[in-house]
Amino acid sequence: MSILRIGRIELRVLDLKESVDYYTRFMGLTETGRDDNSVYLKAWDEYDHHSLVLTEADSPGVDHVAFKVRHAEDLEDLNQRINEWGLSTEWLAAGSRLAEGEALVTTLPTGHRCEFYHQIERIGIAVGNTNPEPWPDDLQGVGVQRFDHCLLVGNDLEGATRFFVEVLDFHQSERLITADGTMLATFLHCTNKAHDIAFLKGPDTKLHHVGFYVGTWDNVLKAADLQSRHGVRTELTPSRHGLTRGLTTYFFDPSGNRNEAYSGGTFPYYDDEVVTWTEDQAGKAIFFHGREMIETFGEVFT
Ligand SMILES: [Fe+2]
Incomplete structure (x- = not known):
């Protein structure tokens, strides 16, 4: 595909x-x-x-x-x-x-x-693509580099995973499963990003978060600095995920949609084996440092 x-x-x-x-x-x-x-x-x-x-x-x-x-x-x-x-x-x-x-x-x-x-108008990157500078002069705020991934919420994670793998030729990079093998989360990619899309077990049609790539750990820290400075509601101060190894901070847009400023993460290939996290380690899988579930993370969906 x-x-x-x-x-x-x-x-x-x-x-x-x-x-x-x-x-x-x-x-x-x-x-x-x-x-x-x-x-x-x-x-x-x-x-x-x-x-x-x-x-x-x-x-x-x-x-x-x-x-x-x-x-x-x-x-x-x-x-x-x-x-x-x-x-x-x-x-x-x-x-x-x-x-x-x-x-x-x-x-x-x-x-x-x-x-x-396939078809969409092209504008081009802010630094041009001939002898480009590494970043533009007029970056505002968090200075998001690109839209990276999203985490959606739904019930049939086995079906969603099969659709992306069997029909769209995605590869599953990681998963979180219960003791009986039921998927609680699934991470899927068609690039070498840790995930282009992921799903979390829960009510259908919901959004968990939109992940924006910010390039570096320093920029994740800067995103959190700006959250405090501008009164943006923070859910998770700069930390690491076990899942994907991503560097992260979670916060909410004015409508309550969760955003993530993200950098790092694994670089999976299609012939990598799926990384499995077990439910008893879910806290560590999601919040590698705190190792405990943050209540709002599993409850606030839009
Ligand atoms: Fe994310």
Whole structure:
């Protein structure tokens, strides 16, 4: 298969103006366009027109996630594979959203809307791609480098894992299981990132968090400094995950959607064996230093 990466996520937010202010001035994303209901944003080290779409709604959460395929003709092939596996699909016409071509749409076994696309306008990275500087001069706030991954919540993690592995040719990097082998969390990648998408056992259609790559441990610390400085609600001060070995801090956007500033992490290959964490070590798996579950982590979903 030719899925390049998770390319975008659309979040529902309660107050569009307040949210745009947060994702630009605090997180450091750039607004690249807007239409009647939504604002489109990208990070400085991304080429495509947007990776985050914010849409005003009555409740927070995730509207959809979308994966970019390498070739336009991959979408037809993907459509057939998804249908043969037993999920229905539909097509979203080009131009339905700003700067986007057509998209193939399905619903994951966890109830989340998932899209696949190839065509999207290109803007380019903030430092240019000829003799580029390592980072731009005008970084704002956290200075997010790219949208990295998301953690979604749902019940059928076995089904979600099989769909991503069997249909989309993803590889499972890590998992958290109960004593009888039931999956409590599953981590899946189509790149060499520790995860492009992951799922946590819980109520269907929910969002756990959006992970933004910030490059270094120092930038994770800086993200937490800025949370305190600007009164952003923090859930986890800078720490490490056992799962993925990622360096992390968790906090919430103004609508209550959880964000993560993330760096480091493993660099898995497709022939690596799956790393297994057992439920009795779940605290250490998720919060490697504290080794105890933070109550809100397993309870606050949007
Ligand atoms: Fe994460």
